[in-house]
Amino acid sequence: xxxxxxxxxxxxxxxxxxxxxxxxxxxxxxxxxxxxxxxxxxxxxxxxxxxxxxxxxxxxxxxxxxxxxxxxxxxxxxxxxxxxxxxxxxxxxxxxxxxxxxxxxxxxxxxxxxxxxxxxxxxxxxxxxxxxxxxxxxxxxxxxxxxxxxxxxxxxxxxxxxxxxxxxxxxxxxxxxxxxxxxxxxxxxxxxxxxxxxxxxxxxxxxxxxxxxxxxxxxxxxxxxxxxxxxxxxxxxxxxxxxxxxxxxxxxxxxxxxx
Amino acid sequence: xxxxxxxxxxxxxxxxxxxxxxxxxxxxxxxxxxxxxxxxxxxxxxxxxxxxxxxxxxxxxxxxxxxxxxxxxxxxxxxxxxxxxxxxxxxxxxxxxxxxxxxxxxxxxxxxxxxxxxxxxxxxxxxxxxxxxxxxxxxxxxxxxxxxxxxxxxxxxxxxxxxxxxxxxxxxxxxxxxxxxxxxxxxxxxxxxxxxxxxxxxxxxxxxxxxxxxxxxxxxxxxxxxxxxxxxxxxxxxxxxxxxxxxxxxxxxxxxxxxxxxxxxxxxxxxxxxxxxxxxxxxxxxxxxxxxxxxxxxxxxxxxxxxxxxxxxxxxxxxxxxxxxxxxxxxxxxxxxxxxxxxxxxxxxxxxxxxxxxxx
Numbered sequence: 001x002x003x004x005x006x007x008x009x010x011x012x013x014x015x016x017x018x019x020x021x022x023x024x025x026x027x028x029x030x031x032x033x034x035x036x037x038x039x040x041x042x043x044x045x046x047x048x049x050x051x052x053x054x055x056x057x058x059x060x061x062x063x064x065x066x067x068x069x070x071x072x073x074x075x076x077x078x079x080x081x082x083x084x085x086x087x088x089x090x091x092x093x094x095x096x097x098x099x100x101x102x103x104x105x106x107x108x109x110x111x112x113x114x115x116x117x118x119x120x121x122x123x124x125x126x127x128x129x130x131x132x133x134x135x136x137x138x139x140x141x142x143x144x145x146x147x148x149x150x151x152x153x154x155x156x157x158x159x160x161x162x163x164x165x166x167x168x169x170x171x172x173x174x175x176x177x178x179x180x181x182x183x184x185x186x187x188x189x190x191x192x193x194x195x196x197x198x199x200x201x202x203x204x205x206x207x208x209x210x211x212x213x214x215x216x217x218x219x220x221x222x223x224x225x226x227x228x229x230x231x232x233x234x235x236x237x238x239x240x241x242x243x244x245x246x247x248x249x250x251x252x253x254x255x256x257x258x259x
Numbered sequence: 260x261x262x263x264x265x266x267x268x269x270x271x272x273x274x275x276x277x278x279x280x281x282x283x284x285x286x287x288x289x290x291x292x293x294x295x296x297x298x299x300x301x302x303x304x305x306x307x308x309x310x311x312x313x314x315x316x317x318x319x320x321x322x323x324x325x326x327x328x329x330x331x332x333x334x335x336x337x338x339x340x341x342x343x344x345x346x347x348x349x350x351x352x353x354x355x356x357x358x359x360x361x362x363x364x365x366x367x368x369x370x371x372x373x374x375x376x377x378x379x380x381x382x383x384x385x386x387x388x389x390x391x392x393x394x395x396x397x398x399x400x401x402x403x404x405x406x407x408x409x410x411x412x413x414x415x416x417x418x419x420x421x422x423x424x425x426x427x428x429x430x431x432x433x434x435x436x437x438x439x440x441x442x443x444x445x446x447x448x449x450x451x452x453x454x455x456x457x458x459x460x461x462x463x464x465x466x467x468x469x470x471x472x473x474x475x476x477x478x479x480x481x482x483x484x485x486x487x488x489x490x491x492x493x494x495x496x497x498x499x500x501x502x503x504x505x506x507x508x509x510x511x512x513x514x515x516x517x518x519x520x521x522x523x524x525x526x527x528x529x530x531x532x533x534x535x536x537x538x539x540x541x542x543x544x545x546x547x548x549x550x551x552x553x554x555x556x557x558x559x560x561x562x563x564x565x566x567x568x569x570x571x572x573x574x575x576x577x578x579x580x581x582x583x584x585x586x587x588x589x590x591x592x593x594x595x596x597x598x599x600x601x602x603x604x605x606x607x608x609x610x611x612x613x614x615x616x617x618x619x
Contacts, residue, residue, distance in 0.1 A: 053505055056497075058428060085507030095498035098615035099520045109506040112516050148615070159502070166506055 002029040002200045003069040003086075003169040005050060010064035011229075012045050014057060019045050021229035023064075025219055027170075032192060032201045034211035034238065037221035037253070042230025046221070047172050047204050051087035052080040068169070088168035092175040094155035096147030096162070103143040105158055106130060109166035125165055133161035134191050153184025160191065164199070171195065173203040177210065189214050208254055212242045220250045277334040284343065287330065288323050295319035320351055364596075371593030374586040384552035384564075390583040394591050396554040397569035400469060401598070403558050404548060404565055405538050407473030408480055413530055415477075416484025423485070424492040425514055442482040450478040451543025458547065469558030472548035472565065476537045483536060487529025491522040524613040531606030535599045541567040566595045 005027040012020040020042035027033045035043035048054040049062055052073060066073040073083050096105045106126045110117050117125070126143065130136040135157040139150070147158050156176060163171060173192075177185040192201060192214050205211050211218055218241040223230045234241065234250045245251045295318035303310045324347050332340035382393030419439070423432055454475035458466045495518050503513040519526070549562035550572050570591040577584035 051505065053501060056501060056504060081507055081509050084505055089501075089505035091498060091501065091505075093498060095496070095502045097499060097502070097517060097521075099517075108503070109508070112503060112506065112508040112512055114512065146615070162502075162506065 002198060004029045005170060005200065005202075006067040007046070007050075008065045008067065010046070010049065010062060010066060012042070012049050012054065012062050013060065015059035017227075018229040020049075020221075021231055023232045025232065025235050027200060027202060028217065029200045030196060030198070031216040032196050032203060032214050034215035034218045035202065035204045035221060036206075036208060036211050036218060037230070037233075038223065039206075040226075040230070041221040041223040043204050043219075043221045044174055045230070047174055047202060048089075050170070050172055050202065051084050051089055053084070053089060055080060085166060086168055087170040087172060088163035088166060089172045089174065090156070090159050090163050090176050093179050094152055094159050096150070096155050096158050098146065098148045100147060101144050102139050102147045102150070102158060105147040106161050106165050108162050129161040129165040130158075132164050132195070133157045134187060134194075135161055151184070153180050153187060156180060156184065156188060157191065160188070160195075164195070168199070170200040170202065173201065175204050175206060178206060185210070208242075212238055218242070220245075220247075220253060222249055222253070276336060276339075279331060279334055283330070284327055287326050288319070291322035291326060292319035294322055320347075323347060324351075367589060367593050367596060370586070370589035372590075374590040375593060379587075379590055383554050385554070387552070388578055389580040392587065394566065394569055394587070394594060396551070397564040397566045397591060398594065399554065399556065400548070400563040401538060401565040401567075401595070403556070404469050404472040404476065404544065404563060405534060407470060407558055408476035408537060409530070409534055411473060412477035412480040412484055412533070416481045416530075416533075417488050417526065419481075419485045420488035420492055421514060421519075423489055425510070425518070439482045439485050442478070443486070445478060447475075447479055447540050448542040448546070450475040451546035453478065454543065454547045467547065467549035467562045468560055469548055469555070469563035472544045472563065473558065475543035475547055476540060479540065479543075480533045480537045483533035484530055487533065488522075488526050491525030491529060492518060494525065495521045521615060524610040524615075527613060528606045528610045531602050531609075535602045538599060538602070539567055539595060541571055544568050545571070566591050566598075570595070 005025075007023055007025045007027070010020065010023045011018060023046055025033075035047060037043050045054055050066060050073075054060045054062075062074055064074075068083075068086065072078070096102075097108060100108065103126050104111060106129050107117075107122055110122070110125070127136060127140075130139065135154060138154060139158075147155065150158060156179075160171075160176075177188050180188065189210065192203065195201060196216075203211075203215065215238045217236065218238045219235040220233045220241060221230050222233045234245055234247045236246070240246075241250060242254050245254065251257075292315060295315040298318050299311050299314040302308070302314060324344060327347060328340050328344045331343045378391065379393040380398070381395055382391070383396040384392045384394075385396075419435065423435060427435065454471045455466070457474065458468065458471045462468075499517055499521060500513055503517045504510070508516075544565050545568055548565060548568065550568050551562040551564050555561050555563050570588045573584045573588035573591065
């Protein structure tokens with residue numbers, strides 16, 4: 001169920017602008033990898049390039065390769081739709097579909113793709129996914145109400161349930177807790193801890209405590225100045241990044257002496 | 260033993276300012292209108308003309324604006340005075356805009372009520388000279404022509420808007436946007452001439468058909484549908500598109516099953532308003548759909564009467580019993596207004612039921 005991602009010398013461009021330069025990371029399966037760094041350093045861009053979501057912006061392209069268990073996501077003839085079916089994503093702001101109920105939101109990956117599924121299989125999938133996202137007990141009695149009626153933290157867990165319902169190999173999370181309160185954040189972090197036994201998880205976060213709490217490995221990105229491309233500064237075990245980093249700027253950033 | 264003296268409650272609160280009592284503006288308005296009435300009466304008496312309500316309103320309004328501003332300036336200060344002045348101006352403009360609307364509705368209802376009977380809705384004008392007759396053929400014609408106009412322009416308009424919002428990049432999208440803007444300004448008579456020229460190519464000179472009318476109306480309708488649908492699609496948050504794409508849903512399914520349902524309420528409202536906009540068109544239908552006294556259910560062949568053309572025709576060529584023709588024209592206008600009103604109410608009801616539920 002979970003796969004390894006290798007990023008080899010990846011450059012990402014938005015039109016003529018080079019947003020990220022020379023990133024090489026090995027992302028382990030069944031582990032949490034955190035991307036940290038200042039705003040605008042390209043960590044979200046790198047994350048979105050892992051399931052080709054950055055291509056939604058016109059003019060975006062990459063140079064280099066991203067291998068999912070050896071298969072190049074950017075090889076010739078690769079359909080981004082197939083890539084996204086294997087690499088799910090959770091976004092910064094909770095975005096349940098407003099026209100759908102909680103149940104339909106969880107089933108969105110099935111319903112929107114016009115796949116047929118029996119009623120009982122659907123019920124199983126809804127329960128399994130919502131239990132997986134620690135949301136089942138809170139919503140099991142109101143699966144028929146619109147998903148937008150839930151609280152922010154519940155909506156974000158609903159989005160996680162929606163992402164894992166299509167059984168991806170990898171789960172990408174783009175600052176999943178930045179819009180949430182500490183209690184909801186704790187619930188999501190516990191969930192990440194559980195999910196990593198089954199999925200490869202990559203998380204972008206601005207919260208360094210969060211990175212040190214949930215991740216096994218951490219990548220630190222930085223940018224030399226506005227208009228310059230973001231670069232990977234250091235990638236290592238999380239414990240090492242936060243206690244004894246080998247690059248000075250990493251130490252400055254994680255200890256709060258940056259800038 | 261010490262006693263603490265509570266600070267005096269009666270001390271001046273530094274946050275207060277002078278205030279006009281709530282009835283003051285109304286009192287000033289009443290006095291202003293009385294003075295206006297007096298002036299109007301004096302003018303009427305001096306010149307021997309009729310008592311003019313317009314003068315009462317005009318003089319009263321100006322006096323009210325001046326007096327309320329001055330009084331408010333003295334008691335409440337400059338900011339409140341400006342507020343009262345602008346409030347007066349805005350309300351005045353609103354009332355001014357209401358006058359033609361109310362006057363139009365009252366006139367049409369009063370004049371149209373004369374023939375607003377059962378026969379009017381069940382008879383055509385076949386073999387009718389003078390009194391009697393009805394507009395059933397015109398109602399059927401209007402409904403059919405507008406329905407076909409909608410059948411032509413709604414798919415074209417919505418697909419164009421989808422292209423512009425979801426796919427269009429570069430020169431082609433810019434060109435389409437430009438030409439849609441140009442189409443918005445096409446005079447309706449030109450649309451009618453275009454439809455006539457188009458159908459004359461196939462069916463020869465002198466062609467008349469309901470479908471031709473529908474084509475002419477759809478020319479006027481398409482830009483409205485494109486514009487309103489485009490605005491509605493742009494309102495759909497990008498988050499939803501990304502959420503769907505990230506689930507491995509292809510782009511066309513994302514548009515069909517996420518973007519369109521989310522914007523559906525607005526699109527339906529826009530389409531209905533576009534229909535309401537073209538249903539009253541007269542000029543193009545006069546040219547291409549023509550007029551007839553007979554029922555015609557076939558849009559593909561033959562002349563077809565419509566309500567606006569019926570009203571025009573009754574008014575412009577009355578027979579010996581003029582009043583019967585004028586009454587029918589007014590009633591036809593009333594029926595048309597009612598149809599447009601029903602469409603608008605329908606759009607609101609549909610928008611209400613299709614709008615995404617908040618669930619709270």
